[in-house]
Amino acid sequence: MTSGQRRGRWSGVPLPDRQALRRDELIAAGTTLLGGADGPALTVRAACRQAGLTERYFYESFGDRDEFVRAVYDDVCNRAVTTLMSAGTPREAVERFVALMVDDPVRGRVLLLAPQVEAALARSGADWMPSFIELVQSKLTAINDPVLQRMTATGLIGALTALFTAYLDGRLAVSREPFIDYCVDLLLTLAASYPPAT
Template identity: 30%
Template sequence: MTTERVYGGLPRLERRERRRQRLLEAALDAIGEGGLKGLSLRSVCARAGLTSRYFYESFRDLDELLVALFDRVADEVTGATLDAVAQAPWDALARAHAGLEAAIHVITDDHRKAKLLLISGSGPESLQRRRREQLVQVATVMSKLTRDFYGADRVTPTDARLTTITFAAGYVELLHEWLSGSLPVSRTRLVDHMARIFVASATVHSGRAAAPPPSE
């Protein structure tokens, strides 16, 4: 039986994870200051106080680091959203408002995360692909929440998926416009408008056959 060697009071895997998080945080700092132009292996390692050896311990290249960083922020947004919805009153508008407010709070209260979101649609292909994948995952979570609230007999899986993918895509683009300064409205109005749109569309259905034209 072998035991894991411990240095500085921390086992090897925990030390490795801490180094990984330092690199991610350093990358977020670099993006916050200069966008993708300020991101390089050298700058990330310098900010993290680590050598390139430790960079390659966790990531193959900068693209993989960017995807991991995007995943970390996306997970934070999803977690905050679910927590807020769970604590909100059992009311459609209140729950939609709470979830959207929590998501925007995570993004807008840290300019680095806002900058990451802004570049995610025009960065490396791997980052753009993960952005699309995360959008579908967000829609899946929203679809489940919608059916749990309204009832599976009122909102079919297909209707819920059609609605939530449409909303999630529109939400991301609207947030992008707002963060870039192209949409001069308050955060309060932005959240309220999006919440009302979601509630208005949540129970839209299109599965029934179209009614035949009236006979003459």
């Protein structure tokens, strides 16, 4: 029995809830490993070691490593979407998203860098892109033309993706606050350049 599986770890937790808790712990471990500063180092054994669980518990929730990698990626994407959905204004959306990805760069690296090097995520980034575009589009209420809204949202997502990728990859020598200000200004400047239709 490892230290992570010592007696009492699941004390007081109903049996039906234990698998869900173990899955959450494995997802958290996978996020740490997939978003590591030195690049993905995610194996089944490494995830189990990080979570303090045996492989038996890994396979009660995931069929194989690739399924696990996609579940980790989906979890990070869901958190990002929730963050954007909870914002009331374009500025708040960008600030919250930047804070989520910059204050926890592990998540940022999972979202933007892992799909570039992890074969299991070859399609995942593209599959999630429409969700992010639609969310940004829904915040561009100053633009009445839905086609223009869509193009603007798509352009913003492309620009922000490139900026975040370079920032998280260490290719932008800028501190947190100027980076946030630039991203917010980019969104507001582009959105403001299209006045509402009369």
